[in-house]
Amino acid sequence: MNTSFDFEIERLIEEIKEREAEKVGLQFPEGLKRHAGKVANKLEKRSKAQIYVSGKPCYGACDLDLDLMKKTDLFIHFGHSPIKNSEKVIYVEAKSNAPVEEVIKKGSDKLDPQKEVCLTSTAQHIHKLEEAKSILKKEDFKIKTIEGDERLDKEAQVLGCNYTSVSESPQVLFLGDGNFHPIGLALDNPDKLLLVADPLKKEVREINPDDFLKKRYAQIEKARNAESWGILVSNKVGQKRETIADNMIEKHEGTFLISLDEITPEKLSSFYADAFVNTACPRISTDDFNRFDRPVLTPIEFEIAIGEKSLEEWEFDTIHGTW
Amino acid sequence: MNTSFDFEIERLIEEIKEREAEKVGLQFPEGLKRHAGKVANKLEKRSKAQIYVSGKPCYGACDLDLDLMKKTDLFIHFGHSPIKNSEKVIYVEAKSNAPVEEVIKKGSDKLDPQKEVCLTSTAQHIHKLEEAKSILKKEDFKIKTIEGDERLDKEAQVLGCNYTSVSESPQVLFLGDGNFHPIGLALDNPDKLLLVADPLKKEVREINPDDFLKKRYAQIEKARNAESWGILVSNKVGQKRETIADNMIEKHEGTFLISLDEITPEKLSSFYADAFVNTACPRISTDDFNRFDRPVLTPIEFEIAIGEKSLEEWEFDTIHGTW
Numbered sequence: 001m002n003t004s005f006d007f008e009i010e011r012l013i014e015e016i017k018e019r020e021a022e023k024v025g026l027q028f029p030e031g032l033k034r035h036a037g038k039v040a041n042k043l044e045k046r047s048k049a050q051i052y053v054s055g056k057p058c059y060g061a062c063d064l065d066l067d068l069m070k071k072t073d074l075f076i077h078f079g080h081s082p083i084k085n086s087e088k089v090i091y092v093e094a095k096s097n098a099p100v101e102e103v104i105k106k107g108s109d110k111l112d113p114q115k116e117v118c119l120t121s122t123a124q125h126i127h128k129l130e131e132a133k134s135i136l137k138k139e140d141f142k143i144k145t146i147e148g149d150e151r152l153d154k155e156a157q158v159l160g161c162n163y164t165s166v167s168e169s170p171q172v173l174f175l176g177d178g179n180f181h182p183i184g185l186a187l188d189n190p191d192k193l194l195l196v197a198d199p200l201k202k203e204v205r206e207i208n209p210d211d212f213l214k215k216r217y218a219q220i221e222k223a224r225n226a227e228s229w230g231i232l233v234s235n236k237v238g239q240k241r242e243t244i245a246d247n248m249i250e251k252h253e254g255t256f257l258i259s260l261d262e263i264t265p266e267k268l269s270s271f272y273a274d275a276f277v278n279t280a281c282p283r284i285s286t287d288d289f290n291r292f293d294r295p296v297l298t299p300i301e302f303e304i305a306i307g308e309k310s311l312e313e314w315e316f317d318t319i320h321g322t323w
Numbered sequence: 324m325n326t327s328f329d330f331e332i333e334r335l336i337e338e339i340k341e342r343e344a345e346k347v348g349l350q351f352p353e354g355l356k357r358h359a360g361k362v363a364n365k366l367e368k369r370s371k372a373q374i375y376v377s378g379k380p381c382y383g384a385c386d387l388d389l390d391l392m393k394k395t396d397l398f399i400h401f402g403h404s405p406i407k408n409s410e411k412v413i414y415v416e417a418k419s420n421a422p423v424e425e426v427i428k429k430g431s432d433k434l435d436p437q438k439e440v441c442l443t444s445t446a447q448h449i450h451k452l453e454e455a456k457s458i459l460k461k462e463d464f465k466i467k468t469i470e471g472d473e474r475l476d477k478e479a480q481v482l483g484c485n486y487t488s489v490s491e492s493p494q495v496l497f498l499g500d501g502n503f504h505p506i507g508l509a510l511d512n513p514d515k516l517l518l519v520a521d522p523l524k525k526e527v528r529e530i531n532p533d534d535f536l537k538k539r540y541a542q543i544e545k546a547r548n549a550e551s552w553g554i555l556v557s558n559k560v561g562q563k564r565e566t567i568a569d570n571m572i573e574k575h576e577g578t579f580l581i582s583l584d585e586i587t588p589e590k591l592s593s594f595y596a597d598a599f600v601n602t603a604c605p606r607i608s609t610d611d612f613n614r615f616d617r618p619v620l621t622p623i624e625f626e627i628a629i630g631e632k633s634l635e636e637w638e639f640d641t642i643h644g645t646w
Contacts, residue, residue, distance in 0.1 A: 040579040053579055055594070256364060
């Protein structure tokens, strides 16, 4: 079993017994699915409940397996913090135990001590944010953390689709690993200095959104002459933006709605359309665009491509609130 | 627009208006999805209803898009005949206009005139079955067509998962194209002579299940030493065999349930398990096995692999009834 992830088996067995749950659903993000069988067998043996594992791809708490929720009394989601709390769902968050002191100190060397610093993080590292904050304060930095909108479970937390916890400060220190969250943060805040303090790689790096922006512009240009558009609407509970899609269809000729859950190149390949608009997770457009054979634009990019907005009005597409 | 498929636009517009449907869902099988945009635009313009197209893969009437059904007042399924009729669903069946006389006569040359002939077909060609029957009767063949179970919409019709319309006759003439249905028919009836009268290719061919059987045996052998098993349960309305899956989990150590809709190699690849049991569409096991990196057995094959049944007891897995 993965030593860096605590599946909290004891707590879960207690919860299952206490709630007298007979059917329990488990959902793991892709990186943890390999542990599913063992976790299921352990829970089953000790709780006597029937355990079902979700076989659908899962990339966030926006993506609860509603089919499986319907057929179980209790649903356990591993890896992410809640977007919306519910009696029926237990969240077992992934918490990294990587130390942060060294990397936060490295980050502080690159920050301008004269200017306020916004500090943000993800569910995996946010339990170390207070420690990071006090290290920076000792170095006389003025730190600002703010609460984002209700989509975010914790103060200073970001999601790939939501950066409302990023304050007005001109520089941002992001405590976390990978580039997935920082890229979104940079695209949503192109005018700020953004440093990633990565506790896993033990390095500090600057993220510049320019390359990503250029790629978005290129996708928009490719879609300029599109005559037929497939407007993608997701059934995923936290990615369902039906009103945006409905309005597009109503206003624009040559558009048609495609209802689906997981958006994959294979699923779109059967459809005749010159381009697609993605009203689901914006990161499918920004991060996966080169897997698709045609442009998959965000709603704002669609408006630019059809000439309703100018390229200067480009904005990173984000999702707000819960469901 | 495809000249060989009649989307029955006029009938559909009338139905939408008559039912005063405001939101209409369309579902196309993969081969017809490229027409989705045009069909949607036509229906939208003339009926004023909001049209949604299902973006999920669809391989049969067992596979209605329940998410889309929930958000629409009327649901139109193209390509297949109903497995279960419902007020809310209109089926627009694919009917081939290929002539059958020549190919039925060719088929009759290869049949034993001394023995009874079972005549079967698929939704695409079954409207020509009476013609085929009378041609054979003129040649003095004794023909038998029977009604299958309630999963089958028409007498003498077969589905990839259901051959209950195949009579006791020692020889079967299948009127239809492709090898998908004949392979299942042959695996379900290994002792009969099976001839395919293919009106599209204008040829008659014999189908022998031996090669397919050998491949099944090889998959079973590969799974003999498996210690961990993922038991796949589908959410697809006509492929949901929960009781079979639940019983397996209860009886056998080292098994765990995986709940999903589309079963793809990508989805299974994240799971640690030595082998899988597929309680959904049996054709995923028999036809797609070489796309998967581990054995994906049917429930009967699982019993053979763990030694509860012998290889001689192998049977083609079929699905009966509706839902």
